[in-house]
Amino acid sequence: DQQVKQNSPSLSVQEGRISILNCDYTNSMFDYFLWYKKYPAEGPTFLISISSIKDKNEDGRFTVFLNKSAKHLSLHIVPSQPGDSAVYFCAASAGNQFYFGTGTSLTVIP
Amino acid sequence: DAGVTQSPTHLIKTRGQQVTLRCSPISGHKSVSWYQQVLGQGPQFIFQYYEKEERGRGNFPDRFSARQFPNYSSELNVNALLLGDSALYLCASSPTIQFTDTQYFGPGTRLTVL
Numbered sequence: 449d450q451q452v453k454q455n456s457p458s459l460s461v462q463e464g465r466i467s468i469l470n471c472d473y474t475n476s477m478f479d480y481f482l483w484y485k486k487y488p489a490e491g492p493t494f495l496i497s498i499s500s501i502k503d504k505n506e507d508g509r510f511t512v513f514l515n516k517s518a519k520h521l522s523l524h525i526v527p528s529q530p531g532d533s534a535v536y537f538c539a540a541s542a543g544n545q546f547y548f549g550t551g552t553s554l555t556v557i558p
Numbered sequence: 559d560a561g562v563t564q565s566p567t568h569l570i571k572t573r574g575q576q577v578t579l580r581c582s583p584i585s586g587h588k589s590v591s592w593y594q595q596v597l598g599q600g601p602q603f604i605f606q607y608y609e610k611e612e613r614g615r616g617n618f619p620d621r622f623s624a625r626q627f628p629n630y631s632s633e634l635n636v637n638a639l640l641l642g643d644s645a646l647y648l649c650a651s652s653p654t655i656q657f658t659d660t661q662y663f664g665p666g667t668r669l670t671v672l
Binding site: 452480484489490493497537541543544545546548549550551 | 562591593598599600601602603606613614616648650655657658660661662663664665666
């Protein structure tokens with residue numbers, strides 16, 4: 449039962465362009481959403497989050513958008529840099545439960 | 559400050575055996591959560607412990623158990639190992655019980671069941 453889904457396993461983007469990573473969820477009880485980045489042989493690191501009462505949160509080059517009616521969130525990275533190449537996981541929480549998506553591998557081409 | 563540490567780094571077991579994985583949270587963090595990441599999948603939530611009590615549990619069988627000690631370190635135990643238990647086991651710590659607080663992850667323990 450995959451409550452948080454990332455339908456694109458991989459994404460390649462040119463350096464300097466925008467990267468858009470997408471995530472869909474099914475549980476309307478989710479009240480907090482997060483994005484994590486993971487490099488090989490390391491644990492995930494927190495990137496950015498958004499509460500369900502907001503529709504946008506921005507932190508430097510990273511912006512997360514939430515569309516509750518569509519149960520969809522996205523992460524925009526502008527401009528993309530080679531160091532952004534990693535696996536990105538969206539995640540969601542409801543009470544004492546926490547769910548990760550399946551991940552999208554982003555490659556930023558110099 | 560030291561981050562979240564996990565031991566061992568790698569572990570090989572055979573089917574039917576039992577395994578114990580260890581996690582030390584960031585100093586001052588009282589919440590420890592455990593996740594299982596199977597190859598090609600996202601991490602799946604197993605447990606959250608806060609102040610030495612289980613506060614959340616994912617959809618895992620009773621073969622999985624955990625505990626948290628007075629110093630907030632934690633152990634994850636898996637009994638009667640199956641081939642499907644082969645995965646990266648991640649531990650995360652945070653200051654409070656709220657998942658709105660950032661979770662800080664350790665590098666994980668890679669478990670291989672033969």
